[in-house]
Amino acid sequence: MKNILLLLSLMIISGCGDDYGDSNILFVFDSVYVNYYHQNDKVEVTTTLNDFKARGIGDCSWIDYKCDYPYVNVSVSENKSTEDRKCFIEVYNDRHNLRDTFIVYQYGLPAPFDGGNGGGNGVGGGSGTNVTSRRCAAKTKKGTRCKRTAAKGSIYCWQHKK
Numbered sequence: 513m514k515n516i517l518l519l520l521s522l523m524i525i526s527g528c529g530d531d532y533g534d535s536n537i538l539f540v541f542d543s544v545y546v547n548y549y550h551q552n553d554k555v556e557v558t559t560t561l562n563d564f565k566a567r568g569i570g571d572c573s574w575i576d577y578k579c580d581y582p583y584v585n586v587s588v589s590e591n592k593s594t595e596d597r598k599c600f601i602e603v604y605n606d607r608h609n610l611r612d613t614f615i616v617y618q619y620g621l622p623a624p625f626d627g628g629n630g631g632g633n634g635v636g637g638g639s640g641t642n643v644t645s646r647r648c649a650a651k652t653k654k655g656t657r658c659k660r661t662a663a664k665g666s667i668y669c670w671q672h673k674k
C-alpha cells in the first residue's frame with residue numbers, strides 16, 4: 513500500500529514538473545453560428561504563437577476547416593436535415609501544449625411552410641402556426657450570442673437582419 517502511494521505521488525510530481533515558463537497563449541473567443549446552407553466563415557485565434565493546427569472532434573464531415581493564421585477558415589456544407597448540428601473544432605499547438613475549442617453550430621432546414629393550397633380567405637402570411645421561434649444567430653460585440661428572437665424567415669433578429 514505504501515509503495516503504491518509513493519508511486520502515485522512520484523507520478524504526480526513528474527507529471528507536473530515540466531515548468532519551462534511558457535507564457536504563450538492560444539485561445540478562441542467565438543463560436544460560429546451558421547444558417548443551413550453552404551457558407552464560409554472564419555474564427556480568429558488569439559495567440560502569441562506563429563502557428564497552430566485545427567482538428568474536428570466528433571462528426572465533422574460536413575465542415576471543412578483550414579488554418580489561415582491567425583484565423584481558422586470554416587466552410588460548411590448544406591444541412592439537408594431539419595436537425596441543427598454542431599461540431600467542436602480544437603485549435604492546438606502540441607509543441608507548446610496549448611489548445612482551445614470552438615463550436616460550429618449550423619441550423620437545420622427551416623420547417624416547411626404549410627403549403628399555400630387551402631388558404632382560401634387570403635389572410636396574408638397566416639402560415640405561422642408551426643414556425644418555431646429561434647434565437648438570433650448574430651454575435652454581439654462582446655462575442656456572446658444575441659438574445660433576441662430571430663425574425664420570421666430569418667436566423668437574425670430585426671436588428672441584425674441584413
Ligand SMILES: [Zn+2]
Nearest residue numbers: 648658669672
Ligand atoms: Zn440579433
